[in-house]
Amino acid sequence: MNESIYSIPPHLLSAYRHGDWVVRTDEPASLPATLAAEDPERVVAVQLLALAADSEALNAWAPGLPIELVMADPASEYPLLYRHTNLLDKHPVRAVVPVRSGFLKAIKVAVSLDFAVRLELGQPEPPLIEELIAALEFYLHQPTVAQPVEFFHSMLLGFYHDDPLPLWSVLDEDPRYxxxxxxxxxxxxxxxxxxxxxxxxxxxxxxxxxxxxxxxxxxxxxxxxxxxxxxxxxxxxxxxxxxxxxxxxxxxxxxxxxxxxxxxxxxxx
Ligand code: SF4
Incomplete structure (x- = not known):
């Protein structure tokens, strides 16, 4: 078994002295202080679960650390993405967009702000397939899209190079780790x-x-x-x-x- 990566809330870090951490929080303001006593090498990413929260405390903290902005309802939350653009000065930032009705608007706003996107797919029913196809056409043909939208990006490259990666890997859901x-x-x-x-x-x-x-x-x-x-x-x-x-x-x-x-x-x- 390879080293595991744990998606973990900050209050449980002290119990996990093995593996790496994706720290998820809805209180970004307190995160730098909470993690000050922890091994920074173990933190491989942060997930911000509350887009209404102020992320300013993370702007200059741990430069280069990937941050994901996790949306619950993309159709209503997309305006909240604007609050977090300053994170891009020091971090690679990705919006995590669940495939729910209205998610295309969130993709458009995210890429216009220069955020990468990771779709949370589930098992989409026919109306969402139509929205996914519209999202794919946007990704393929909109010249202003400069950031990867996953899974579109990696699957396109996989087909191009005839070297595909399964979606479990592309969408960061690899069950091995x-x-x-x-x-x-x-x-x-x-x-x-x-x-x-x-x-x-x-x-x-x-x-x-x-x-x-x-x-x-x-x-x-x-x-x-x-x-x-x-x-x-x-x-x-x-x-x-x-x-x-x-x-x-x-x-x-x-x-x-x-x-x-x-x-x-x-x-x-
Ligand atoms: S490989 Fe994927 S697309 Fe093909 S039948 Fe299985 S789940 Fe469906």
């Missing part, structure tokens, strides 16, 4: 893997093997042309999820990557 420590100290797998699905399937050092045993056992996945890029991601936790919509998205990304490859091959040396 990530653990979630709840506010009461209970430890579990990270994110949606903590609930539903076949929790008895223990991840190990080989992601491919884990996917094969735990997720992609679904017949649909075995014959799916996108298995290497997806990794059975959408068959969790409901195995009967209809992937026709996400396959449209993957197909569009694949076509864009092939188009890009053709254009570059045809360009003068």
């Amino acid at each position: 990530l653990r979630y420590v709840a506010d009461d100290g209970a430890e579990s797998l990270y994110g949606r893997l903590a609930t539903g699905g076949d929790a008895a399937v223990e991840p190990d050092t080989e992601l491919e093997g884990w996917i094969e045993r735990g997720l992609a056992a679904a017949e649909d996945c075995r014959s799916c042309e996108f298995l290497r890029s997806c990794g059975g991601y959408f068959k969790w936790p409901r195995r009967d999820y209809d992937c026709s919509g996400v396959k449209r998205l993957f197909g569009r990304l694949h076509a864009a990557a092939m188009e890009l490859r053709r254009d570059l091959d045809a360009a003068p040396a």
Whole structure:
């Protein structure tokens, strides 16, 4: 087993003297003082859970430390992103946008402010597939998009180089490394893997093997042309999820990557 990364609240850090930490907080003002006594090498990222909070205390603290702005309701919270633009002076900053109705507006505001984006996908139903396709077209064709929008960015590159990464890795949900420590100290797998699905399937050092045993056992996945890029991601936790919509998205990304490859091959040396 590789060194684990724990998503952990500040008040439990003293109990975790192993692994690395993604510290999540809704009180950024007190974070530098709280972490002053901790090993800074262990902190690999901070997640800010309350976008209404004032993040000024983090602006010049720990330069270079990645910070994620975690949204709960993107359709109503996107104006709050403006509050945190000063973080960009010293930190790589990414907005975490759940795929819920109205999330495209949050993507547009985030990239206009120069934040990268990580989508939280879940198992999107048809109306959200249409919004995802609109988001992908925005990402592919809007010249002002200068920051990666994940998973679009990594999947496009994976198709382009014929070297795909499964969505579990692209979306920072790799079950080999990530653990979630709840506010009461209970430890579990990270994110949606903590609930539903076949929790008895223990991840190990080989992601491919884990996917094969735990997720992609679904017949649909075995014959799916996108298995290497997806990794059975959408068959969790409901195995009967209809992937026709996400396959449209993957197909569009694949076509864009092939188009890009053709254009570059045809360009003068
Ligand atoms: S798109 Fe659906 S069927 Fe294909 S690998 Fe992913 S989860 Fe499995």
